[in-house]
Amino acid sequence: MTVFTLINISLLAILVATALTVSRLRALYEAAMLSALFSLVTACLFVLLDAVDVAFTEAAVGVGISTVLLLGGLALTRSREAVTPRRRRLPGAAVAILAGGTLVYASQDLPAFGSADSPVQRHPLTDTYLHQSQEDIGIPNTVTSVLASYRGLDTLGELLVVFTAGVAVLALLGPLAHPVDARRRDDLDLVDYRVLRVISAMLMPFILLFALYVLFHGDFGPGGGFQAGVIFAAGFVLYGLVFGLDKAQQVVPRVVLWALIPFGLLLYLGVGVVNMLLGGSFLDYDTLSSDPAAGQHLGILLVESAIGITVAAVMTTVFFSFANRRATR
Amino acid sequence: MIGTHYVYWLLFALMMIGLYVVISHGNLLKKLIGLTLFQVGVFLFFISIGKVDGGSAPIVSDDVETYSHPLPQVLILTAIVVGVATLAVGLGLAVRIFETYGTVEEEDVLERDTTP
Amino acid sequence: MIVLDIASVVLLAAGALFVVSGGVGLLRFPDFYTRVHAAGITDSAGAGLILLGLLLRTPSWETGVRLLVIMLFLALTGPTASYVLAFAARRDGVPIWREGDPRR
Numbered sequence: 001m002t003v004f005t006l007i008n009i010s011l012l013a014i015l016v017a018t019a020l021t022v023s024r025l026r027a028l029y030e031a032a033m034l035s036a037l038f039s040l041v042t043a044c045l046f047v048l049l050d051a052v053d054v055a056f057t058e059a060a061v062g063v064g065i066s067t068v069l070l071l072g073g074l075a076l077t078r079s080r081e082a083v084t085p086r087r088r089r090l091p092g093a094a095v096a097i098l099a100g101g102t103l104v105y106a107s108q109d110l111p112a113f114g115s116a117d118s119p120v121q122r123h124p125l126t127d128t129y130l131h132q133s134q135e136d137i138g139i140p141n142t143v144t145s146v147l148a149s150y151r152g153l154d155t156l157g158e159l160l161v162v163f164t165a166g167v168a169v170l171a172l173l174g175p176l177a178h179p180v181d182a183r184r185r186d187d188l189d190l191v192d193y194r195v196l197r198v199i200s201a202m203l204m205p206f207i208l209l210f211a212l213y214v215l216f217h218g219d220f221g222p223g224g225g226f227q228a229g230v231i232f233a234a235g236f237v238l239y240g241l242v243f244g245l246d247k248a249q250q251v252v253p254r255v256v257l258w259a260l261i262p263f264g265l266l267l268y269l270g271v272g273v274v275n276m277l278l279g280g281s282f283l284d285y286d287t288l289s290s291d292p293a294a295g296q297h298l299g300i301l302l303v304e305s306a307i308g309i310t311v312a313a314v315m316t317t318v319f320f321s322f323a324n325r326r327a328t329r
Numbered sequence: 330m331i332g333t334h335y336v337y338w339l340l341f342a343l344m345m346i347g348l349y350v351v352i353s354h355g356n357l358l359k360k361l362i363g364l365t366l367f368q369v370g371v372f373l374f375f376i377s378i379g380k381v382d383g384g385s386a387p388i389v390s391d392d393v394e395t396y397s398h399p400l401p402q403v404l405i406l407t408a409i410v411v412g413v414a415t416l417a418v419g420l421g422l423a424v425r426i427f428e429t430y431g432t433v434e435e436e437d438v439l440e441r442d443t444t445p
Numbered sequence: 446m447i448v449l450d451i452a453s454v455v456l457l458a459a460g461a462l463f464v465v466s467g468g469v470g471l472l473r474f475p476d477f478y479t480r481v482h483a484a485g486i487t488d489s490a491g492a493g494l495i496l497l498g499l500l501l502r503t504p505s506w507e508t509g510v511r512l513l514v515i516m517l518f519l520a521l522t523g524p525t526a527s528y529v530l531a532f533a534a535r536r537d538g539v540p541i542w543r544e545g546d547p548r549r
Contacts, residue, residue, distance in 0.1 A: 012339040019346045019366050023354075031362055042369050050397035051376045052386045057409045058372075066365070066413045073358060073420035077427040081356040082434050092353025100345040104338055112333035114382035120398055121381060129399050134389055142387040142399040143406065151403060158407035165414030172421035193532065199525045203518070221388065226410045311410060318417040325424065 004048070011045045026081040032070040036063045052222040053143045056214075060227060064234035065315055068241070072322035137296040139219040147224060148300040152283040155303075156268055159310055163265050166314030173321040175254075193242070200242045207235040215308050219297070225304035229311025236316045245323050257317050264310030271302050336377050344370035355435040357423040361416060368412050375401040453501035460494030467491055476542035481531050488523030 018038045025031040039062020046055035111118030120126070129142050129150065137145045147155055215228035240248035272283040280287035285299025347370060350363025379398035387399040423433055430438050463486055470483025496516045503509040542548075 008336065009339075012336065012343075015369075016339060016342055016346070019343055022362060022366065023346050023350045028356070028358055028362075031359070035362055035365060038366070038369065042373065045373060046376060049373075049376045049380045050384055050386045051379075051402045051405070052388075054372075054376060054402050054406050054409065057406050061409050061413045066416055069413070069417055069420055070358070070362070073361075073424055076424045077358060077433045078356075081354065081359050084354050088353050088355065092349045092351075095352055096345040096349040099348060100341050103341045103344075107334055107337045107341070110334065110337060110378075113336045113377060114380050114384075115333075116381045116384075116395065118378075120378060120400075125400070126398060130387065130389065130396055140389045142389060142396075143402050146399050147403045147406065155403075155407060158411055161411045162414045165411075165418050168418045169421045172418070172425055193529055195525055196529050199521055203521065206518075222386070224406075226406060230410065230413075314414065318414075322417075322420070322424075 008045070008048060011041055011048065014041050015045070026083070028074055028079045028081055029071070032067060032074060035070070036067040039063050039066070053141075053224065053227070056222050056227045057230065060230040060234055064237065065230060065319075068237055068319060069322060072319070076322070076325055076327050136292075137300070138293045139297070139300070141219055141221060141223075143222075144218045144224050144300065144304070145296075148303045149283075149285060149296060152272075152303060155307070156272070156283070159265060159268060159307055162311055162314050163261060166261050166310075166317055169318045169321050170258075173325055174317075175324070197242055200238060204235060204239060207231065207238070211235065211308075211312075215304060216301070218304055219300065225307025226311055228304075229308040230315060232308065232312035233315030233319070236312075237319045240319065240323060245320070249320065252316065254317070254320065257313050257320070260309050260313035261317065262310075264306040264308070264313065267306035267309070268303055271299060271306070275299075337374065340370050340374045340377065343367075343373070357426065357433045357435065358420070360435075361419045361423065364419070365412070365416065368408075372405045372408065375405050449501050453498045456494050456498030456501065460491050460496075460498060463487065463494060464491035475546070475548040477534050477539050478531055478541060481527050481534075485523065485527035488519065488527070492519055492523070 015038065018034055018041065022031050022034050022038065025034065039058055042062065043055045043059040046052070046058055111120075115121075129146055133139075133142055133145045133150070137149055139145050211228045211231040214223035214231060215225060218224035218228075236248060236252060239251065271285075275284050275287050276282055278287035283299075283303075285296045286292040288295035288298050344367050347363045347365070347367025351360050351367065354360055354363065379401035381395050381397050384395040384397040385393045387396045387402065389396070426438065427433050430441055432438060432441075467483050467485075467487035470486070471480055474480045474483055493516060496512055496519070500509055500512050500516075503512065
């Protein structure tokens with residue numbers, strides 16, 4: 001048994017144990033905190049499986065954003081779950097066992113874990129992504145080149161989903177639905193905590209600087225628009241939590257945020273349209289410069305910034321929507 | 330078989346825990362947490378298919394020979410952010426349901442709908 | 446170089462020991478405040494010593510600088526988190542365990 005297998009199995013065991021505990025807990029605040037732990041362990045597993053970009057995103061999203069959103073949702077509803085009656089447990093268990101059994105049966109056809117000659121690895125596209133991309137695009141991080149260039153249209157679709165989700169949350173909870181329901185300033189303000197305030201104020205510029213670094217360094221190392229957007233949003237969320245929502249909304253007014261949500265998407269689309277006007281196909285960055293590789297660099301940078309803007313604006317807006325809502329009891 | 334497929338099986342177990350929570354539990358927020366568990370299982374499954382033994386992260390450099398496959402990583406990277414966006418929509422719906430019905434338990438909501 | 450290797454192994458082992466003792470403390474200490482103390486140890490002593498041990502075996506100075514930056518941020522955030530947790534618990538009136546009380 002190699003060291004890799006040992007670490008892999010222990011991390012997976014921790015994951016399954018955490019999942020079991022989460023599924024049994026009826027106190028939902030505890031469940032939310034444990035699911036943050038779950039995300040951290042998942043991020044470690046992603047690093048082990050060579051997916052550094054994904055690990056980065058999971059750590060920022062799972063611990064930073066989704067925990068805060070879950071806690072915000074819980075603060076607005078009940079944080080204690082009713083006992084699941086016995087008659088409800090059986091169908092769920094039956095479905096889970098059946099589906100799990102089917103999956104295990106079907107997994108016999110899967111290639112061995114980590115095998116280098118599985119259909120996925122032997123496909124000619126693998127060579128295109130890993131080696132041809134060095135000549136086509138010339139950036140070392142192939143995840144970025146696949147994300148922003150080869151599968152740019154796909155990523156545009158994903159960004160559209162994020163955009164739609166942001167609009168949906170605004171429609172459900174935003175001030176458009178309840179114009180009177182404006183700000184609320186009570187327990188979310190942590191103004192008494194002086195140490196926390198000093199340290200947060202000290203770290204804030206570094207968080208934002210780090211987000212920018214992640215955005216612009218995505219060509220060479222792990223990073224890119226999605227990660228940068230989420231880190232930006234996490235910074236704003238921290239600011240809002242520690243210094244109060246009023247202050248956070250003075251720093252980034254809601255109108256600016258609402259304008260930034262479609263701006264990123266339009267920038268992305270705009271790059272594609274400019275490519276078409278210059279005689280290429282949609283999102284074919286070669287046309288942006290006389291040298292195709294330079295064009296690709298510029299296109300990827302613009303597209304990643306567009307992703308970062310929309311993701312950061314949507315996540316921050318979602319947080320403000322939850323935090324501004326008054327609890328009804 | 331065990332030596333080569335154990336990762337998949339453990340991940341299936343993870344997914345099934347999530348599926349069980351989604352189906353059996355009546356609390357809407359708990360269902361969302363269960364959905365997240367299921368989702369993470371699927372993410373890890375995708376990534377583990379792209380992994381190559383002795384490989385390294387797909388960032389090309391001169392002193393690395395084998396790389397894991399970048400495509401699953403790209404798909405999952407975007408899926409994580411989309412996942413948190415959809416979680417936010419789900420939470421928003423749960424909050425609105427709570428404001429209308431005063432409960433987030435599925436059965437109580439259904440009961441209030443059926444009693445005139 | 447062998448001296449550096451031995452020193453780094455010693456530091457890593459000490460860090461691992463602190464992490465394990467933090468975990469044990471988290472499970473066995475009787476009340477919230479002592480458990481926060483145990484969790485704080487993993488953050489500061491555990492992670493700090495492990496990072497120091499890694500620092501002694503970094504191949505290039507770029508990685509070393511990154512490790513130092515991580516150490517700096519950990520030194521700032523870890524104690525803050527422990528302090529905020531304990532302070533919040535005190536403000537909410539979580540009682541302190543005394544000799545002879547039951548565990549909670």
